[in-house]
Amino acid sequence: MSGVLVVMQRSGDQWHRMSWETLAAGQQLAAQIGQTVSAAVVGQAGELVGKKLDRIFAVDHPLLATYTADGFTAALEQLIRKISPSIVLFPHTYQVRDFAPKLATRFNQVLVSDAVGFRVEGGAPIFVRQLFQGKLNADVKLGGAEPHFASIQAGAFRADQVEAGSPQVEAFAPELSADIIRARPQEPFRESARAVDLTSADIIVSVGRGIKEKDNIPIVEELAKALGAELAASRPICDSGWLPMERQVGSSGQTVSPKMYLAVGISGAIQHLVGMKGAKTIVAINKDANAPIFEVADYGIVGDLFEVVPALVEEIKKAKG
């Protein structure tokens, strides 16, 4: 078995941006282990034709027009059995989380999910994954018969590092019958029009679990007011109904890149970090010096937010006169 296969994700004309990051990872991995890299996509090859690849497999079948785990798994299983790659990479998207573990199981393999990087030892990749919501890292080695499977975390590789080329496109038509598809998906929808557009805010004050209870929310509201900032939150705060869902930042909420993002009592699980790490300046206030939020923070205060935030409000008011 040989070659890296990158499975890209698109829906209609739209590429999932993480596909290109994973393609960059695939090109780099292939170069380091001395193998070729190919890409597969359910749908049109599109912009892939300008990238440095051995081959492009454009997978097409009427039953794949709408995503289902059953359909995508069966189609990609057939492709992988035909071309026998040594390793298959995916972007770690919600869709990939839905079908790639199923696909890996068909090869008696584990999907090494949400990898943040890799290095090559003795010609084989060792993937780096986060444990305990980013508090620790682990090196994971893959054994057992190839192909191996891994998915790549958002932002771990840079899409602008994808190398250009002019590969061959091959159409791949899997054999699928309608009866293997058990789920009946309906049209995607959004819950309600977003009244709060966090993406246009210059300054965001964001609050997490550290705030402990709903009655404490006014403490951070005061801070947002003093700074002229929008108030946002991590997922657990919105889940608990302490702030409305439309103020949620992270993979299931809004993605923001303000001038300053001030994170209060947010530990910084990856689902949150992907939504805010593009901020120009990140400030974190957290009682745990090892919280992953400090991985991305430019300025940090390790301390009790119930003391630090009121003091900060006072100092801001003083500075503003």
Add this chain to the structure above:
Amino acid sequence: MKILVSIKQVPSRDSQLRVDPGGRWIQENDLTFEINEPDAFALEEALRLKEKHGGEVVALCAGPARASQTIREALAKGADRAIHIEEENLPAFDTLGVAKLLAKAAETEKPDLILTGLQSDDLGYGQTGVVMAELLGLPHGTIIMAVEKIDSGIRVKRELEDGWFQNVEMPLPAVLTIQSGINKLRYATLMGIKKAKTKEVKRLTAAELGVAAAPTASIERVYLPLRTKQTQLIEGSAKEAAAKLVEKLRFEVRVI
């Protein structure tokens, strides 16, 4: 409806984690443990479905002896009985191995629905439910925010990215991975805690289930992540730190 809920015991959220001397896992002796948070929401959803449609809720947990505490808590909240796959050396099984253990135990129960959290707070592979579904030959739904019983099976609300959702219908039996926040968690009542002591906990071992540890993915080393960004840590009392930070916000970040 007979519902099986697969739960995991993980170190408490606020744990100060230290790498053990072997460098392949964390020191566990001084930690406290709790139910994996998404699994708590899966359990709650199972209890609500039972209250609405009748039936039985069975908690399933693979873990060492200490996991019996988490199982008792699930019973106290309202699970009718439990299955404990007692295995001291669970790290010897990779995600696929653990899913095989759970699937084997689930097979004999023949539930209508299997629920579990979308991911674990410790390893975070986020695939146990999907792998179980494949091993059992069942359809699945992931990152589920609502479950509704319909004539042809169930209708679930799947969370997609960027605030999008999708309804999906599928036949039963099925496996669902539940997203945190799908419902409001209940507390165990005193009566529930009392009753839990008399509820059945069936103990099984990996050997009895006929699953051997044969990991393909193995953790070689666990370590603190290397900081890629230099964070300016601001020291002093709350008041001093606040004053220093405001200086930075005025003259370096220029947002005041």
